[in-house]
Amino acid sequence: MDKLKEKILKEGIxxxxxxxxxxxxxxxQIDVELLNEIGKxxxxxxxxxxxxxxxxxxxxxxAIAVISAQYFKVPVVFAKKSESKLTLDQQWSTSIxxxxxxxxxxxxxxxxxxxxxxxxxxxxxxxxNGEAAFGLMDLITxxxxxxxxxxxxxxxxxxxxxxxxxxxxxxxxxxxxxxxxDEKGIIFR
Amino acid sequence: MDKLKEKILKEGIxxxxxxxxxxxxxxxQIDVELLNEIGKxxxxxxxxxxxxxxxxxxxxxxAIAVISAQYFKVPVVFAKKSESKLTLDQQWSTSIxxxxxxxxxxxxxxxxxxxxxxxxxxxxxxxxNGEAAFGLMDLITxxxxxxxxxxxxxxxxxxxxxxxxxxxxxxxxxxxxxxxxDEKGIIFR
Numbered sequence: 001m002d003k004l005k006e007k008i009l010k011e012g013i014x015x016x017x018x019x020x021x022x023x024x025x026x027x028x029q030i031d032v033e034l035l036n037e038i039g040k041x042x043x044x045x046x047x048x049x050x051x052x053x054x055x056x057x058x059x060x061x062x063a064i065a066v067i068s069a070q071y072f073k074v075p076v077v078f079a080k081k082s083e084s085k086l087t088l089d090q091q092w093s094t095s096i097x098x099x100x101x102x103x104x105x106x107x108x109x110x111x112x113x114x115x116x117x118x119x120x121x122x123x124x125x126x127x128x129n130g131e132a133a134f135g136l137m138d139l140i141t142x143x144x145x146x147x148x149x150x151x152x153x154x155x156x157x158x159x160x161x162x163x164x165x166x167x168x169x170x171x172x173x174x175x176x177x178x179x180x181x182d183e184k185g186i187i188f189r
Numbered sequence: 190m191d192k193l194k195e196k197i198l199k200e201g202i203x204x205x206x207x208x209x210x211x212x213x214x215x216x217x218q219i220d221v222e223l224l225n226e227i228g229k230x231x232x233x234x235x236x237x238x239x240x241x242x243x244x245x246x247x248x249x250x251x252a253i254a255v256i257s258a259q260y261f262k263v264p265v266v267f268a269k270k271s272e273s274k275l276t277l278d279q280q281w282s283t284s285i286x287x288x289x290x291x292x293x294x295x296x297x298x299x300x301x302x303x304x305x306x307x308x309x310x311x312x313x314x315x316x317x318n319g320e321a322a323f324g325l326m327d328l329i330t331x332x333x334x335x336x337x338x339x340x341x342x343x344x345x346x347x348x349x350x351x352x353x354x355x356x357x358x359x360x361x362x363x364x365x366x367x368x369x370x371d372e373k374g375i376i377f378r
Contacts, residue, residue: 029302030251030265032258058248062219063265066252069221076219076252113218 001041001175005188007034008154014181018128018156019100026125026153027060035067038175042123042151043071045173049148052118053077055136057096057107060125064153068123077114079107079136092142096135099128107135114143127152127174130161137170154178157189190230190364194377196223197343203370207317207345208289215314215342216249224256227364231312231340232260234362238337241307242266244325246285246296249314253342257312266303268296268325281331285324288317296324303332316341316363319350326359343367346378 011024025031051072056065057079065076083106093108114120122136133150140147147170155162155174158181165172177189200213214220240261245254246268254265282297303309311325322339329336336359344351344363347370354361366378 023299024301028266028269028299030255030258030267032255032265033262035255036259059251059267059269062248062251063255066219066221066224066256067259069219070225070256074221076221077217078219078248080217080248110212110217112213 001037003034003037004041004153004176007031008176008178009186012186014183014186017100018159018181020154020156020178020181020186022154026064030063032067035063038064038153039068039071041175042068042121042173046072046121046149046151046171049121049171050119051121051148053114053120054123055079055109055114055120055140056123057081057132057136061123064125065123068151072121077109079109079139081105081107092139094135094138094142097131099131107139109139109143111143114139114145116144118143118145119148120145121148122150123152124150125153127155127161127165127172128159130159130164133161133165149173151175190226192223192226193230193342193365196220197365197367198375201375203372203375206289207348207370209343209345209367209370209375211343215253219252221256224252227253227342228257228260230364231257231310231362235261235310235338235340235360238310238360239308240310240337242303242309243312244268244298244303244309244329245312246270246321246325250312253314254312257340261310266298268298268328270294270296281328283324283327283331286320288320296328298328298332300332303328303334305333307332307334308337309334310337311339312341313339314342316344316350316354316361317348319353322350322354338362340364 013021091108097104149171152174155177157177179189280297286293338360341363344366346366368378
């Protein structure tokens with residue numbers, strides 16, 4: 001997606017430790033016009049797939065998921081990181097490790113909003129090692145729902161997540177894949 | 190907003206301690222069609238006010254803010270609850286107390302995304318005692334920007350937030366104001 005790649009080149013800031021910040025348009029300030037282009041691009045790539053619901057994870061995934069959902073005309077569910085008042089038998093729950101934050105968190109979704117046989121599209125901002133994606137897939141599997149595919153805004157192609165998901169024949173669509181990056185520049189695949 | 194009130198009556202669940210859960214369409218699963226009606230309603234109520242940007246707070250405010258922003262054609266900034274890598278002189282920061290969670294948290298916005306003289310509309314899901322609203326107003330004031338108004342989806346009219354904000358002549362628009370609620374029912378103002 002050319003407009004997204006241009007924006008990443010213009011505003012993305014690369015930090016040591018494989019970190020790229022896109023706070024100016026995606027993760028802190030949100031460019032809603034660009035987000036609409038992103039939503040349309042996901043719809044184009046998944047329009048021939050049955051999608052009942054979009055699943056994402058708070059907080060950064062929410063904006064992308066709801067704007068995209070307008071094109072699919074389906075509801076969004078976001079997995080919660082905060083402790084919920086639900087009892088264990090009322091929710092699907094899994095652990096997700098963040099290498100960036102060096103922290104493992106429990107995330108959960110109410111059983112009311114992720115149901116057997118639903119066809120679920122996962123949408124998220126970043127794909128690095130794939131920990132969040134595999135965690136969300138685990139929630140969908142626990143619910144006996146189907147993984148319709150995964151839409152990612154920015155894939156770090158030099159980390160393992162994309163390779164792991166493609167090896168499992170998951171329909172993965174990343175709108176921008178970064179092949180390599182350092183303080184001098186960003187190269188897309 | 191009648192459609193919203195109907196949805197609250199149909200799906201809202203009242204718990205002891207002045208808590209109402211609307212997880213089925215706003216705070217966990219998101220009804221994007223209803224959210225569009227909410228966004229349009231905010232636009233109707235603020236369309237004669239100069240708005241440069243919408244400010245909200247993660248996580249529940251994000252979906253409402255981005256859908257609304259499409260009508261205003263402005264960017265969204267969300268205040269972050271998580272610790273950021275920014276140094277103190279790079280961010281505006283304030284404390285917000287949650288009575289529901291009985292917890293005070295620091296929230297912050299990068300100085301890059303909240304600037305002098307900008308006209309800022311605050312959007313959030315709930316207004317109870319007004320702690321989040323006053324916290325966001327504090328961030329705007331620190332940035333020497335203007336508070337254009339506050340748009341709230343559900344105001345708990347029996348708590349003090351609305352009264353406090355109206356006493357300060359803030360342009361507050363709440364799409365549904367709950368006058369009273371208990372396990373037996375919900376009454377709107």
